[in-house]
Amino acid sequence: xxxxxxxxxxxxxxxxxxxxxxxxxxxxxxxxxxxxxxxxxxxxxxxxxxxxxxxxxxxxxxxxxxxxxxxxxxxxxxxxxxxxxxxxxxxxxxxxxxxxxxxxxxxxxxxxxx
Numbered sequence: 664x665x666x667x668x669x670x671x672x673x674x675x676x677x678x679x680x681x682x683x684x685x686x687x688x689x690x691x692x693x694x695x696x697x698x699x700x701x702x703x704x705x706x707x708x709x710x711x712x713x714x715x716x717x718x719x720x721x722x723x724x725x726x727x728x729x730x731x732x733x734x735x736x737x738x739x740x741x742x743x744x745x746x747x748x749x750x751x752x753x754x755x756x757x758x759x760x761x762x763x764x765x766x767x768x769x770x771x772x773x774x775x776x777x
Contacts, residue, residue: 689753697749704745708738743767 664672677692712734720730747764 687753693753697753700749700752701742701745704741704748708741708745711741712738 677695678690680688680690681694682689715737716730716734720733725733743764746767
């Protein structure tokens with residue numbers, strides 16, 4: 664098997680439709696992009712929270728508990744944005760994104776109250 668045949672085979676596997684959500688076909692490639700988007704946003708969120716904790720919060724003398732609360736809020740907001748971006752890459756259906764954002768809003772509200 665040559666290199667071009669191997670690449671064609673991998674592309675064929677990645678583009679193979681797995682299932683359908685509304686009018687959107689979900690493929691292994693779309694799932695991979697979804698997961699990589701979430702991973703990228705998580706890494707950015709973690710780096711930003713570490714930077715804020717080490718550099719900014721110490722410089723402006725924020726209480727440790729208040730800084731932790733701000734870090735959690737920043738993390739949840741960035742992850743929410745990442746989830747919405749990941750679903751946007753996966754499908755262009757606005758109804759799916761709207762329903763997911765409502766569920767996430769209620770979930771974050773519940774987490775915030777506990």
